Amino acid sequence: MSYLFLFLAIISEVIGTILLKMTNGFSVFMPAVGTVIFYALSFYLMSISLKTIEVGIAYAIWSAVGMSLIAILGIVFFNETISWLKFVSVGLIILGVIGLCFVEAKV
Numbered sequence: 001m002s003y004l005f006l007f008l009a010i011i012s013e014v015i016g017t018i019l020l021k022m023t024n025g026f027s028v029f030m031p032a033v034g035t036v037i038f039y040a041l042s043f044y045l046m047s048i049s050l051k052t053i054e055v056g057i058a059y060a061i062w063s064a065v066g067m068s069l070i071a072i073l074g075i076v077f078f079n080e081t082i083s084w085l086k087f088v089s090v091g092l093i094i095l096g097v098i099g100l101c102f103v104e105a106k107v
Helices: 002-022 029-050 053-076 084-106
Strands: none
Touching: 002 029, 002 053, 029 053, 053 084
């Protein structure tokens, strides 16, 4: 159940970040309000997941999956650049998180 809360925290953080992009420096009211709400929701859901998931593991998953989704959404919706170095770098971060999860499983 904790991983469900972690997944929901990631989705909330991604939505908050997309809205953050749309705030234009917090000058557009509705996306700014949405950003605050979704970030607050993300931290709340993350705190619930931390009841049973180690903080290092949870934060690694939260940040890596969130960053990967934001990178993809930035490319698709905001015409951000993609390069082989960006692609490889994101892949290495994901591999690092997978490695951490294997360490957790063996301890």
